[in-house]
Amino acid sequence: xxxxxxxxxxxxxxxxxxxxxxxxxxxxxxxxxxxxxxxxxxxxxxxxxxxxxxxxxxxxxxxxxxxxxxxxxxxxxxxxxxxxxxxxxxxxxxxxxxxxxxxxxxxxxxxxxxxxxxxxxxxxxxxxxxxxxxxxxxxxxxxxxxxxxxxxxxxxxxxxxxxxxxxxxxxxxxxxxxxxxxxxxxxxxxxxxxxxxxxxxxxxxxxxxxxxxxxxxxxxxxxxxxxxxxxxxxxxxxxxxxxxxxxxxxxxxxxxxxxxxxxxxxxxxxxxxxxxxxxxxxxxxxxxxxxxxxxxxxxxxxxxxxxxxxxxxxxxxxxxxxxxxxxxxxxxxxxxxxxxxxxxxxxxxxxxxxxxxxxxxxxxxxxxxxxxxxxxxxxxxxxxxxxxxxxxxxxxx
Amino acid sequence: xxxxxxxxxxxxxxxxxxxxxxxxxxxxxxxxxxxxxxxxxxxxxxxxxxxxxxxxxxxxxxxxxxxxxxxxxxxxxxxxx
Numbered sequence: 001x002x003x004x005x006x007x008x009x010x011x012x013x014x015x016x017x018x019x020x021x022x023x024x025x026x027x028x029x030x031x032x033x034x035x036x037x038x039x040x041x042x043x044x045x046x047x048x049x050x051x052x053x054x055x056x057x058x059x060x061x062x063x064x065x066x067x068x069x070x071x072x073x074x075x076x077x078x079x080x081x082x083x084x085x086x087x088x089x090x091x092x093x094x095x096x097x098x099x100x101x102x103x104x105x106x107x108x109x110x111x112x113x114x115x116x117x118x119x120x121x122x123x124x125x126x127x128x129x130x131x132x133x134x135x136x137x138x139x140x141x142x143x144x145x146x147x148x149x150x151x152x153x154x155x156x157x158x159x160x161x162x163x164x165x166x167x168x169x170x171x172x173x174x175x176x177x178x179x180x181x182x183x184x185x186x187x188x189x190x191x192x193x194x195x196x197x198x199x200x201x202x203x204x205x206x207x208x209x210x211x212x213x214x215x216x217x218x219x220x221x222x223x224x225x226x227x228x229x230x231x232x233x234x235x236x237x238x239x240x241x242x243x244x245x246x247x248x249x250x251x252x253x254x255x256x257x258x259x260x261x262x263x264x265x266x267x268x269x270x271x272x273x274x275x276x277x278x279x280x281x282x283x284x285x286x287x288x289x290x291x292x293x294x295x296x297x298x299x300x301x302x303x304x305x306x307x308x309x310x311x312x313x314x315x316x317x318x319x320x321x322x323x324x325x326x327x328x329x330x331x332x333x334x335x336x337x338x339x340x341x342x343x344x345x346x347x348x349x350x351x352x353x354x355x356x357x358x359x360x361x362x363x364x365x366x367x368x369x370x371x372x373x374x375x376x377x378x379x380x381x382x383x384x385x386x387x388x389x390x391x392x393x394x395x396x397x
Numbered sequence: 398x399x400x401x402x403x404x405x406x407x408x409x410x411x412x413x414x415x416x417x418x419x420x421x422x423x424x425x426x427x428x429x430x431x432x433x434x435x436x437x438x439x440x441x442x443x444x445x446x447x448x449x450x451x452x453x454x455x456x457x458x459x460x461x462x463x464x465x466x467x468x469x470x471x472x473x474x475x476x477x478x
Contacts, residue, residue, distance in 0.1 A: 218457045223448050226457060228437055269436070271417060299438055324436040 002051040002075040006060075008068045009040055009312040010335075012187035016040045017065040018072060025057045029075065036072065038309065041184035042276055043177070047309040051075050119146035127151045181274035189333050196251075196334050197372040203384040205391055206354075207347055208361040213394040229347065230321050231292045233366075235397045237319055237342050238262045238284035240387040246375050247340040247368075247383055248316045256339060256374040265315030265335060266295065268302040276302050277318050277335060278311035288397060323347055323364065332369035339371040340380075342387075398451065398477055403470045410446035414439035425467035453477050 006016050019037040029035060034046040035055060049055070056074035060066050119127070119134050127134050132151050139146035210232055218226040241248040241262050249258040262284045265277035278301075280286075280294050301307055317338055322330050323346040330343025345365045352361035366387055370380045390397070398406075404421075411420035415433040423432055430440055444463070448455050453476045455463060463469040 215457060223441075223445050223455060226441070228441060230437070271415065271434075296438070324430075 001077060002053060003071045004035070004049055004051075004055070004073045004075050006038070006066050006068050006070045006072055007047060007309050007313065009038075009045060009309050010042065010184070010188060012184050012191070013040050013042075013068055015065055015067045018060050018062055019044065020062050021058055022046075023055055025055055025073070027055050028078065029053060029055050034308065041180040042274075042312070043181070043305050043307070045307050045309045045312065049075060053077050119151075178273050181270075181272075185274060188335060192333050192336050196336060198334060198369050199372045199377055199380065200331055200367060200369050201377060201380045201384055202329055202365055202367040203388060204350070204363050204365050205388045206352055206361045207364050207391065210391050210394040211347070211362055225289070227288050227292045228295075230323075230344070231288055231295060232391065232394060232397060233321065233344050234264060234266070234280070234283055234295070234319060235286070235288060235291055236387055236390040237317075238264065239390045239397070240383055241317060242284055243386045244379060244383040246379055247370060249339055249374070250316070250337040251339050251371055251374050252337050259316040261316065263314045263316045265318035265338070266298060267318060267320035268299050270303060276307065276312070277315060277320075278302055278307050279313075279315035281314070317342065319344070329365045330367050332367065334369055334371055339374040340383075341369045343367040343369065398473075400470050400474060403451065403473050403477075404466065406450045407443075407447055407466060407469055410443045410450075411435075413446065414442055423466055426465050428464055429466065429469075430464065447473070451477055 006018070009016070017039040019039050021036050023029060023033070023035040029049050030052050031050055032048050034048050036047045038045050038047050053075035054077075056076055058073050060070060060072045066072075118139065119137070127137070127146075134146060134151075137146050137150050140150050207229070211229060214227060214229060214232060245258050246256065248262055249256055251257075261282055263279040263281050264283045265279050267275055267277040269275050278298055280291070280298055283291060286294060298307075298311070315335070315338065318332070318335050318341045320330055320332055320341060321344045323344055326346055328345045328348075330345055332341035332343045334341045343366070345367075347362055347364045349360050350363040352359050352363065366384060368380050368384055408420045411429065411433060412418070414435055418433050420429075420433065423429070429435065429443075435443070440460075444455050444460070447453075447469070451473050453473050455472070459472070463472050
């Protein structure tokens with residue numbers, strides 16, 4: 001008999017709402033089957049079981065919000081008494097979370113910068129835009145720090161709220177999905193910044209050979225089957241991680257756990273704001289076509305709000321590609337408990353000196369943000385060097 | 398297809414990848430990707446949809462020629478069968 005628990009879908013998650021059971025009690029389930037829908041601050045996720053067996057009666061009803069680790073149902077071994085209710089004390093029990101330990105208590109942030117009024121930068125900007133004097137604003141953040149909402153409250157007191165863009169009722173509206181998303185991201189990056197001593201390395205890569213190779217491949221294909229340059233970057237990252245496996249893993253219990261499988265968390269910006277970095281599984285084993293398809297599927301589902309729980313927890317490293325937005329260099333924030341984040345900037349023509357000649361090549365800056373507890377700069381440098389080398393032989397990808 | 402019909406197809410495809418936007422209100426010469434905050438993946442989806450609805454092949458080398466509404470309409474208008 002096994003327990004099916006509310007999973008932790010990230011370093012930042014403490015509880016989740018069971019939205020819907022997708023499988024009836026008494027149904028046979030296999031490891032990997034999706035049995036329930038769970039809502040977190042990051043949206044709606046399909047949750048899988050990790051054992052084979054027969055799903056027992058729900059111990060948590062649809063609509064309930066419970067802590068991570070709470071038993072949602074029992075999974076009985078096939079052949080055993082299929083449905084029996086669990087001992088009451090097991091309900092609500094918490095277990096250790098092997099992959100993503102709960103965040104430690106958040107230390108109070110130090111009082112703001114040395115100014116008379118403590119306010120967040122965005123609150124300052126908003127106050128300036130709206131002509132609000134910060135001295136007249138009552139801060140509701142830790143230590144009375146002024147946030148955007150505080151400025152908005154002064155600028156648009158409830159009676160005048162109709163002037164706002166959104167239709168407003170008399171009482172405070174429930175937290176919107178995007179502000180919940182913002183809080184989830186805030187929790188994860190705060191933990192990262194607090195716990196992970198990052199080091200950063202960057203290297204410039206001549207992508208001309210790889211892009212020429214890809215263009216000649218795409219020229220022979222109908223538009224639907226063409227491959228985007230980022231697919232080469234993902235595959236090359238996986239190849240380089242094969243050579244430098246210490247960057248592919250998790251930092252848990254004060255030591256590095258190197259992972260065999262390479263599941264790349266791919267940062268996807270959402271239309272409504274915020275981002276998720278769900279995992280593309282076993283990137284090193286996928287063909288370029290397979291990887292393009294997996295990436296397309298993942299982006300569509302991330303933006304459509306139908307990711308699997310395991311996709312949020314199983315990434316062993318993250319790749320973020322900000323080249324589309326014109327960024328040259330990405331200085332990443334590692335997603336705990338991972339130990340590295342690889343960033344790609346914009347592909348652009350740059351002067352390139354080689355063999356005593358100056359030419360123009362299409363280049364990109366690749367960066368590595370890595371956990372200094374797990375690895376050192378020497379090893380990080382070896383990774384970027386390997387990545388460069390792998391990209392010079394695109395036909396081998 | 399008339400230019401109006403081509404525009405309707407393009408706008409419908411843009412709306413699919415940027416559902417919260419109003420692509421019909423775009424200026425003819427605005428950069429589509431910039432104005433609607435569309436990444437290269439979503440832009441490829443738009444081109445796939447436009448290409449399949451109009452029957453016009455858009456080779457990768459021409460992606461740079463279809464960056465605005467006016468440019469894309471013009472590109473499709475002279476190539477449609």
